[in-house]
Amino acid sequence: MHFSSLSLSLTALAIVSPCIAHPQPVLRQDDSQTRADTIKSAFSHAWDGYLQYAFPHDELHPVSNGYGDSRNGWGASAVDALSTAVIMRNATIVNKILDHVATIDYSKTDSTVSLFETTIRYLGGMLSGYDLLKGPASDLVSDSSKVDVLLTQSKNLGDVLKFAFNTPSGVPYNNLNITSGGNDGATTNGLAVTGTLALEWTRLSDLTGDPTYGDLSQKAESYLLNPQPKSAEPFPGLVGSNINIATGQFADAQVSWNGGDDSYYEYLIKMYVYDPKRFGLYKDRWVAAAQSTMQHLASHPSSRPDLTFLASYNNGTYDLSSQHLTCFDGGSFLLGGTVLNRTDFINFGLALVNGCHDTYNSTLTGIGPETFSWDTSSIPASQQTLYEQAGFYITSGAYILRPEVIESFYYAWRVTGDETYREWIWSAFSAINDYCRTGSGFAGLTDVNAANGGGRYDNQESFLFAEVMKYSYLAFSEEAEWQVQTGGGNKFVLNTEAHPVRVST
Ligand SMILES: *[C@@H]1O[C@H](CO)[C@@H](O)[C@H](O)[C@H]1NC(C)=O
Ligand SMILES: *[C@@H]1O[C@H](CO)[C@@H](O)[C@H](O)[C@H]1NC(C)=O
Ligand SMILES: *[C@@H]1O[C@H](CO)[C@@H](O)[C@H](O)[C@H]1NC(C)=O
Ligand SMILES: *[C@@H]1O[C@H](CO)[C@@H](O)[C@H](O)[C@H]1NC(C)=O
Ligand SMILES: *[C@@H]1O[C@H](CO)[C@@H](O)[C@H](O)[C@H]1NC(C)=O
Numbered sequence: 001m002h003f004s005s006l007s008l009s010l011t012a013l014a015i016v017s018p019c020i021a022h023p024q025p026v027l028r029q030d031d032s033q034t035r036a037d038t039i040k041s042a043f044s045h046a047w048d049g050y051l052q053y054a055f056p057h058d059e060l061h062p063v064s065n066g067y068g069d070s071r072n073g074w075g076a077s078a079v080d081a082l083s084t085a086v087i088m089r090n091a092t093i094v095n096k097i098l099d100h101v102a103t104i105d106y107s108k109t110d111s112t113v114s115l116f117e118t119t120i121r122y123l124g125g126m127l128s129g130y131d132l133l134k135g136p137a138s139d140l141v142s143d144s145s146k147v148d149v150l151l152t153q154s155k156n157l158g159d160v161l162k163f164a165f166n167t168p169s170g171v172p173y174n175n176l177n178i179t180s181g182g183n184d185g186a187t188t189n190g191l192a193v194t195g196t197l198a199l200e201w202t203r204l205s206d207l208t209g210d211p212t213y214g215d216l217s218q219k220a221e222s223y224l225l226n227p228q229p230k231s232a233e234p235f236p237g238l239v240g241s242n243i244n245i246a247t248g249q250f251a252d253a254q255v256s257w258n259g260g261d262d263s264y265y266e267y268l269i270k271m272y273v274y275d276p277k278r279f280g281l282y283k284d285r286w287v288a289a290a291q292s293t294m295q296h297l298a299s300h301p302s303s304r305p306d307l308t309f310l311a312s313y314n315n316g317t318y319d320l321s322s323q324h325l326t327c328f329d330g331g332s333f334l335l336g337g338t339v340l341n342r343t344d345f346i347n348f349g350l351a352l353v354n355g356c357h358d359t360y361n362s363t364l365t366g367i368g369p370e371t372f373s374w375d376t377s378s379i380p381a382s383q384q385t386l387y388e389q390a391g392f393y394i395t396s397g398a399y400i401l402r403p404e405v406i407e408s409f410y411y412a413w414r415v416t417g418d419e420t421y422r423e424w425i426w427s428a429f430s431a432i433n434d435y436c437r438t439g440s441g442f443a444g445l446t447d448v449n450a451a452n453g454g455g456r457y458d459n460q461e462s463f464l465f466a467e468v469m470k471y472s473y474l475a476f477s478e479e480a481e482w483q484v485q486t487g488g489g490n491k492f493v494l495n496t497e498a499h500p501v502r503v504s505t
Helices: 031-053 076-087 092-101 117-136 144-165 191-195 198-208 212-225 261-273 281-298 325-340 343-361 381-390 404-416 418-435 463-476
Strands: 057-061 066-068 174-178 188-192 242-244 313-314 317-319 321-322 371-373 393-396 493-494 500-502
Touching: 031 057, 031 076, 031 092, 031 418, 031 463, 057 076, 057 261, 076 092, 076 463, 092 117, 092 144, 092 404, 117 191, 117 198, 117 463, 117 500, 144 174, 144 198, 144 212, 188 191, 191 242, 191 261, 191 393, 198 261, 198 313, 212 281, 242 500, 261 281, 281 313, 281 325, 281 343, 321 325, 321 418, 325 343, 325 381, 343 393, 343 404, 343 418, 381 393, 404 418, 404 463, 418 463
Parallel strands: none
Antiparallel strands: 057 066, 188 242, 313 317, 321 371, 371 393, 493 500
């Protein structure tokens, strides 16, 4: 999950009938192969453009053919693309990225380092590449010392970043100056940025044999698992949004699954998948949060009571709005439901997936908006018809190549085997391929509910490679150890950037 502050207003109107899922006939194997090949070609298109115009910078500007360094200039798109290139079995790209990783100096940057973003993209990308190339994809790279560099560099990066946890409580600063060993002077840290470190940092410890990294992340997490004061947990398992760095106490009791909070909940169940022996408490907290979410946050638009979205809650007041980012929620319920054998969680996950599909299926592009609402007190006149038909109206119509909806479709496909969900992935991928593709890569849209997607954002986030391409490809590619499995059979767990990490053995 990722943060972004897009504030765009939108007035376009969609008149598309809401659609309900019908069972699909099973896709023929060669059709599945054709789709997988199309997704691979799209990945190559983006890679080739990045290589030509932006490498070794962080990301391509896909309209102007320029580049940006929004992630400290260490080649974020290359590192984020690694695990997808491995899964697509493209040895040329994999070798190019390994050669690049060996050259990165993680101790040097001109800009502020985000502990969270650096962890999920760079650390997660390198550790996943290591796990895949030492494991089920070991035939892809003949020189194993090139693979060893991934772990050496992961340790180097962990050593650069670990001072972030050097606070009175052990709750880290997120925004770091790695040159001075300083920070931005924040007094609180966010729930997601604090609670989305344990998988990568624990994996780093388990692979290096040095417990320091895992211990630091788990100490920070301990304040989230046992929230104080008690008022910061208004419903069992659902906690506030900001934590005091000096004391580890929560600073508020605002509850949501939206950006800023999201991947805290995601990692509770993923840590259990990673190692059920060590992370049973994390699972208990996820179960509590999931049950409270079904009971207190599930919300049904008045115009479409058949749809389920998640509201947020603060001190007795519900906010009836949600985000593209929040749409990882269906996948989280599906993963927890299958791992814990809980039909109620699976069914609720499918209801959330259906709601997020509605946000895609109801726009003129077939892509869902950045933010939307079903609060009837402030429906813009121009969107009354959209609200009546689709059960939501758009509060920001941007699409910046986010993966969460396709991600949850992927979990729905893996957990149920129902072809409907693969068709939804194919529709979403096809819409992105149609509307976002430029001469050198993929650009965001300013308005998913304008006939042509509105304008284009001149930016291609690295998560296009890591997430959108990977989840789409996985749905149409072969059975493999890195695929999400039903029941307790997972050999890998995908971090929040979709990097598969081998589960603890
Ligand atoms: C690997 O990627 C390169 C660069 O995008 C592409 O030209 C090539 O066809 C791909 N190879 C395979 C085997 O897919
Ligand atoms: C980090 O600290 C160094 C040394 O104090 C300073 O020169 C530099 O401008 C700071 N970097 C950022 C991004 O603030
Ligand atoms: C919660 O709401 C009540 C009244 O609605 C108010 O008195 C109280 O101060 C609020 N608490 C917080 C922490 O905002
Ligand atoms: C899952 O739960 C159902 C009943 O709730 C039970 O019949 C079934 O055996 C369980 N499966 C596993 C694998 O535990
Ligand atoms: C909505 O879904 C239906 C059925 O799955 C499909 O035929 C239609 O093309 C979709 N519309 C959009 C805009 O994606």
